[in-house]
Amino acid sequence: MPNWIYLVLAALVLLVGIAVVVVSRRRPGRPIAPPGRPVPAPDRPPQLPPTVPGVPAEVDTSVAVVEPSDLDQAPAAPGEPETAERPTFRARMAKARSALAGALLGVRTRGGITAETWDDLEEALLRADVGVKVCDELLDGLKARVKSKEIADPDQLLDALRIEMVTRLAGADRTLQFDASPGGPNVWLFVGVNGVGKTTTIGKVAAQQRAAGRSVLMAAGDTFRAAAAEQLDTWAQRAGADLVRGNEGGDPSAVIFDAIESATAKHVDLVLGDTAGRLHTKTNLMDELAKVRRVAAKGAGRVTEVLLVVDATTGQNGLTQAREFGRATAVGRSAGDSGVTGVVLTKLDGSAKGGIVFAIETELGLPVKLVGLGETIDDLVVFDPVEFIDALVATD
Ligand SMILES: Nc1nc2c(ncn2[C@@H]2O[C@H](COP(=O)(O)OP(=O)(O)O)[C@@H](O)[C@H]2O)c(=O)[nH]1
Ligand SMILES: [Mg+2]
Numbered sequence: 001m002p003n004w005i006y007l008v009l010a011a012l013v014l015l016v017g018i019a020v021v022v023v024s025r026r027r028p029g030r031p032i033a034p035p036g037r038p039v040p041a042p043d044r045p046p047q048l049p050p051t052v053p054g055v056p057a058e059v060d061t062s063v064a065v066v067e068p069s070d071l072d073q074a075p076a077a078p079g080e081p082e083t084a085e086r087p088t089f090r091a092r093m094a095k096a097r098s099a100l101a102g103a104l105l106g107v108r109t110r111g112g113i114t115a116e117t118w119d120d121l122e123e124a125l126l127r128a129d130v131g132v133k134v135c136d137e138l139l140d141g142l143k144a145r146v147k148s149k150e151i152a153d154p155d156q157l158l159d160a161l162r163i164e165m166v167t168r169l170a171g172a173d174r175t176l177q178f179d180a181s182p183g184g185p186n187v188w189l190f191v192g193v194n195g196v197g198k199t200t201t202i203g204k205v206a207a208q209q210r211a212a213g214r215s216v217l218m219a220a221g222d223t224f225r226a227a228a229a230e231q232l233d234t235w236a237q238r239a240g241a242d243l244v245r246g247n248e249g250g251d252p253s254a255v256i257f258d259a260i261e262s263a264t265a266k267h268v269d270l271v272l273g274d275t276a277g278r279l280h281t282k283t284n285l286m287d288e289l290a291k292v293r294r295v296a297a298k299g300a301g302r303v304t305e306v307l308l309v310v311d312a313t314t315g316q317n318g319l320t321q322a323r324e325f326g327r328a329t330a331v332g333r334s335a336g337d338s339g340v341t342g343v344v345l346t347k348l349d350g351s352a353k354g355g356i357v358f359a360i361e362t363e364l365g366l367p368v369k370l371v372g373l374g375e376t377i378d379d380l381v382v383f384d385p386v387e388f389i390d391a392l393v394a395t396d
Pocket of ligand 2: 228
């Protein structure tokens, strides 16, 4: 055999070897759009980097980027198969998807774009709780594009809808603010009505912040029930955070004040302030919250976040809550400004109504920063519009 054949064979073997190494190294990422539902790449906003909520990109989060759940998992021994990937947004939002799937599938499988198409879309969007205003705006825009023949078939229509929805949510700053300059502890307050998930969210946030290397102290500002402080204590132990609690029925602002004093003395980085759930319609309780907000800034504490926790299953009432809590916490801000700096949308795993995000962001201008996708410590993720819309408007 001539020598050149050996050369060609050697080159082939080398190429195959490289291909095998590249393919085996590439781990599957979180799917943006599954196969069969392509979305034009140039129109998609870039995906968010996998950061730890509240930690600026320049902070080394090589440990923290690992999900907090990994804290209690032993590292896989060499040769062991990799542990299963964390459930994605898509998987967790299965309930939301199944509620909309029927209507959206109707749109997709119909031969063309008909009057029923618009009915189906409207039904799906309203069911997802995007609100009448946003629904009308979305559909009017799409109708115009169908009329001008820019959109010709159902697949294009659904893709255009998806892109339009993502675009509406693009551009918001979803980072949790943390002032790392020398000074007292940062304070993040968690407010909202009863049972929305404030205490649970504090536990999850504490775990993530601890994993990112910050020291954390929780303030049990829900003094209505002794059980509330117990619940927070359990989370503090799980997350490796300190806890300051007061007496049952005591003044919540005193607890917050003590917690900040304690954190300052111990050079703790971050105080997470729990508050009692309250109906946004009860004036005296909202005044009490305003006091908590004022007192939190009295000592060395720097209030860098006031996070309103909203239960995704509540629907459009979340909007009213956001307005009222924004008003109560608007200490030192000009009239009409909201004191709320961001929203945590919880229970998206059990809801078909995540569309409230649109009303909160577009009507109130408040960024949805975090999303709760379950009850355990690792079930809190940075809100990602691309993944969210992809999960919400999926037809498969
Ligand atoms: N499925 C689900 N349940 C949640 C989520 N967040 C909180 N919960 C549950 O909601 C209930 C109320 O939570 P809690 O933190 O006590 O609410 P709080 O009254 O606002 O402090 C608890 O049973 C939590 O486990 C979430 O993201 N998904
Ligand atoms: Mg609570």
